[in-house]
Amino acid sequence: MKLYNPFKRKSISERDSDLIWHPLTQHKTSGNLLAIKKAKGALLTDEDGNEYIDGIASWYTSMYGHCHPAIISKVNQQMKTLDQIVFSGFTHKPAVVLAEKLLEILPQNQKKLFFNDNGSTATEVGIKMALQYHHNRGEKRKQMLALEEGFHGDTFGAMSVSGLSVYNGAFKDHFIEVVRLPKPMGHNNDEVIEKLQKLIAENSIAGFIYEPLVQGAAAMKTYSKEGLEQILEVCKKNQIICIADEVMTGFGKTGKNFASDYLSLPPDIICLSKALSAGMVPMGITSCSSTIYEAFYADEVEKGLFHGHTYTGNPLACAAAIAGLELLASSEIQNNIQSIVVAHQQFANEMRNHPKVAEIRQIGVILAIDLNVEMQRYGSLRDQLFDFFMENGVFLRPLGNTIYILPPYVIKKEELEKIYQTIKACIKEVIPINQ
Numbered sequence: 001m002k003l004y005n006p007f008k009r010k011s012i013s014e015r016d017s018d019l020i021w022h023p024l025t026q027h028k029t030s031g032n033l034l035a036i037k038k039a040k041g042a043l044l045t046d047e048d049g050n051e052y053i054d055g056i057a058s059w060y061t062s063m064y065g066h067c068h069p070a071i072i073s074k075v076n077q078q079m080k081t082l083d084q085i086v087f088s089g090f091t092h093k094p095a096v097v098l099a100e101k102l103l104e105i106l107p108q109n110q111k112k113l114f115f116n117d118n119g120s121t122a123t124e125v126g127i128k129m130a131l132q133y134h135h136n137r138g139e140k141r142k143q144m145l146a147l148e149e150g151f152h153g154d155t156f157g158a159m160s161v162s163g164l165s166v167y168n169g170a171f172k173d174h175f176i177e178v179v180r181l182p183k184p185m186g187h188n189n190d191e192v193i194e195k196l197q198k199l200i201a202e203n204s205i206a207g208f209i210y211e212p213l214v215q216g217a218a219a220m221k222t223y224s225k226e227g228l229e230q231i232l233e234v235c236k237k238n239q240i241i242c243i244a245d246e247v248m249t250g251f252g253k254t255g256k257n258f259a260s261d262y263l264s265l266p267p268d269i270i271c272l273s274k275a276l277s278a279g280m281v282p283m284g285i286t287s288c289s290s291t292i293y294e295a296f297y298a299d300e301v302e303k304g305l306f307h308g309h310t311y312t313g314n315p316l317a318c319a320a321a322i323a324g325l326e327l328l329a330s331s332e333i334q335n336n337i338q339s340i341v342v343a344h345q346q347f348a349n350e351m352r353n354h355p356k357v358a359e360i361r362q363i364g365v366i367l368a369i370d371l372n373v374e375m376q377r378y379g380s381l382r383d384q385l386f387d388f389f390m391e392n393g394v395f396l397r398p399l400g401n402t403i404y405i406l407p408p409y410v411i412k413k414e415e416l417e418k419i420y421q422t423i424k425a426c427i428k429e430v431i432p433i434n435q
């Protein structure tokens, strides 16, 4: 008979399940979570020594690869000099240098940066800037405008402007006021503008928040650039503050530094996080034009932006972000981006006419493949796909029937090729021809 053995060590995964409540997880059905012991470049290693290629750069944060020596070195140096300081009432060099470097590459109308510590609060602050901008000018504007199916984060404002789903449904009655617009897809651009005009006439819209050109969490859904430009034009004419949520798209993923660089009209506000601090330390930033800033610049204290988080402007996060920007500007990373774009294009061409592929979308290093399957199968299919990839040493997080790749820029050619081959094998094995 086997007795309780006090010497048997539990795995990290087992110890975790006794104690920890994970994000975006239904623990009753999720099973134990895999423990990752280390990561380097595009490779993750679990506690048993199995390796996985990180095909989504750990939610698009680690774009320069995990544990990059240049980033480690900068953060390490900073750690020995200044670790943390209250950012309300004090400042420091890493924050100033980061601001200078970032404003150099952001759209030219961006003039001021508001520091934060994650993507949701970066958009939350963008929303608050838009609402308070009108309030400070003595104008009553109540609603935010958002695109259907968007994702902007999990705090209350950010969640309210995100598309409705099972994830935010429980809080629906507590949302801030939001009106929604379908995505312009090219063929419906005129209808979208008509609907926008109607919404503007019937409401008092303060700001418009959007993920420029591609909606990440909605399964990398791309939409019409011309359509978005038309919306921005109408918004600007009506003094609706335009907020580009570049938390996902920022820092080279679309092939340009920011997705907004593709558009002729710059946003008033830009929200940044994820790859901003290179996957090393959490950080968020909301940048804005001088028009926005000036509406808060006044003798009255209450016209200021009273929002702040304790770790705002953390020097280590700033150091990581500076190192990230230096890498992004390097010819090595820029060449890597181009190579991934070309490799993606070839793979997309190869897969385009596959009978089990419904649609392929690509922008920059983002590649999404919609599989041709019945809607009812999405839920179980997603888990089957995920398991197949992990069993074959590839970490991807399919969304519904969509498989997407968003690899770190430093991914090796062979590693990227392995992701493609695994996707091909997966489509062959997981989806029956006669489904």
Ligand SMILES: *Cc1c(COP(=O)(O)O)cnc(C)c1O
Pocket (backbone or CB within 6 Å): 118, 119, 120, 121, 123, 151, 152, 153, 154, 211, 216, 217, 245, 246, 247, 248, 249, 273, 274
């Ligand atoms: C991830 C994401 C957010 C939220 O960022 P968190 O750091 O997870 O709070 C907001 N907007 C977009 C577009 C995102 O992809």
